[in-house]
Amino acid sequence: MKNFNFKIFFLIITALALFVGFYRPHTPNFGWGNVLSYEILANLSHADIFWNTRIPIFRPSLHLEKILVSGCGKLCVELYNSFIWAICFFVYLITLLLLSWKVFSSKRRYAIALVFLMNVGVVVYSLFFSYGSYVDILYALAASGLALMALSKNQKIRNSTFLTIAIISGLVFIADNSRPYFLYIFPIWLIISFVQKRREVTAALIVGAIFCVPYHFAQFMNTGSATLSNYSGCNIAEVFKPPEENLIINYLPENVNKDEVSFYCHNRLQKIKSYILESPQMALNDALEMPRLLWIIAPPPFVPDVSYSHSQPWRLMAWAILIVFLYLPVVASSLFYVTRAMTRGRVDEALVYIAIFLPMIFAILAHGGWESGRVQMAFFYPLALLNIKSLILNNPTRDGA
Numbered sequence: 001m002k003n004f005n006f007k008i009f010f011l012i013i014t015a016l017a018l019f020v021g022f023y024r025p026h027t028p029n030f031g032w033g034n035v036l037s038y039e040i041l042a043n044l045s046h047a048d049i050f051w052n053t054r055i056p057i058f059r060p061s062l063h064l065e066k067i068l069v070s071g072c073g074k075l076c077v078e079l080y081n082s083f084i085w086a087i088c089f090f091v092y093l094i095t096l097l098l099l100s101w102k103v104f105s106s107k108r109r110y111a112i113a114l115v116f117l118m119n120v121g122v123v124v125y126s127l128f129f130s131y132g133s134y135v136d137i138l139y140a141l142a143a144s145g146l147a148l149m150a151l152s153k154n155q156k157i158r159n160s161t162f163l164t165i166a167i168i169s170g171l172v173f174i175a176d177n178s179r180p181y182f183l184y185i186f187p188i189w190l191i192i193s194f195v196q197k198r199r200e201v202t203a204a205l206i207v208g209a210i211f212c213v214p215y216h217f218a219q220f221m222n223t224g225s226a227t228l229s230n231y232s233g234c235n236i237a238e239v240f241k242p243p244e245e246n247l248i249i250n251y252l253p254e255n256v257n258k259d260e261v262s263f264y265c266h267n268r269l270q271k272i273k274s275y276i277l278e279s280p281q282m283a284l285n286d287a288l289e290m291p292r293l294l295w296i297i298a299p300p301p302f303v304p305d306v307s308y309s310h311s312q313p314w315r316l317m318a319w320a321i322l323i324v325f326l327y328l329p330v331v332a333s334s335l336f337y338v339t340r341a342m343t344r345g346r347v348d349e350a351l352v353y354i355a356i357f358l359p360m361i362f363a364i365l366a367h368g369g370w371e372s373g374r375v376q377m378a379f380f381y382p383l384a385l386l387n388i389k390s391l392i393l394n395n396p397t398r399d400g401a
Contacts, residue, residue, distance in 0.1 A: 017090035084134040099388040121326025129373040139178035140381035165204040172208025180229035188355040234265040238368030242275040299373035333387040
């Protein structure tokens with residue numbers, strides 16, 4: 001009976017991954033830089049893609065996208081984007097199912113209820129916010145992998161140095177090229193490896209970072225900033241508003257030179273940094289502006305070029321589901337396990353939670369809020385997996401899982 005139930009869940013997960021990946025249109029990866037069309041991408045050399053493109057998200061993928069668009073056109077690139085979304089989402093969901101199954105097979109009713117809530121919450125969240133680029137799920141998957149590797153008790157993984165280095169290095173490379181803030185979170189993963197005294201993990205993190213260095217160097221040569229982001233300054237300008245000028249850029253005209261925008265946003269970022277240092281009280285008031293915080297707490301569904309009203313009944317129902325099934329269980333269990341780890345002297349476990357949750361700071365301070373649902377996928381998805389893993393580690397099932 002259990003095998004039959006597992007097969008049903010497997011089929012449901014496959015169908016959901018295919019639906020989210022292929023039925024829904026996703027934001028193209030290459031569009032957020034100075035590569036504005038498929039034609040421009042096809043005419044670029046691979047050297048130009050590496051050295052001269054100012055694209056903030058997953059630039060390594062452009063090499064394959066160029067080959068695809070040159071070979072069979074726009075359709076192949078769109079299918080490629082959908083395929084990446086579907087396969088990443090499938091891997092995430094199957095990991096969620098496998099971890100959840102260990103809890104479902106136990107007789108601990110509170111644990112079963114908690115895991116059930118988070119499973120339903122993740123599915124609803126996916127249907128609500130899965131229209132963005134595949135880097136949304138890609139970062140969530142990479143962060144989840146790093147967290148689960150850090151907490152793994154599997155001796156085959158812990159003792160297999162080459163496998164560990166290969167997996168963790170790949171996860172670091174993916175995370176760094178998917179989200180610009182990973183550059184600032186990376187030191188925490190190094191500290192975790194030092195605390196755990198796992199030299200193979202430290203080596204793997206360093207190897208992954210070395211592979212990322214060329215992309216940061218190319219970004220620095222092009223923009224004057226090593227952070228893999230073009231629009232940070234303009235996004236942050238949606239939050240912090242120096243009184244002497246309006247820095248907000250929400251929509252850019254089609255004919256804007258994206259090279260100029262990159263430098264413009266970089267200059268805005270420098271001015272905002274000065275504003276925060278010179279007027280910290282005003283900057284704090286900007287950051288705590290209630291209407292924007294409400295957008296972050298109850299974000300609109302992310303669909304490119306579509307505007308939603310806060311009062312739509314189906315949105316209120318979706319928020320209620322997410323609060324009950326995802327937000328409350330994830331936040332409450334996260335706080336519980338962080339507190340428990342600290343009281344037991346497990347600093348490494350607490351740091352894993354901190355490394356996963358840090359993107360929340362960027363989600364609050366880095367934009368006006370209308371994309372917050374898509375952005376928050378970066379920590380809600382990994383936290384759901386991490387909480388289930390912690391539940392298993394702290395309350396092992398009878399079979400010793």
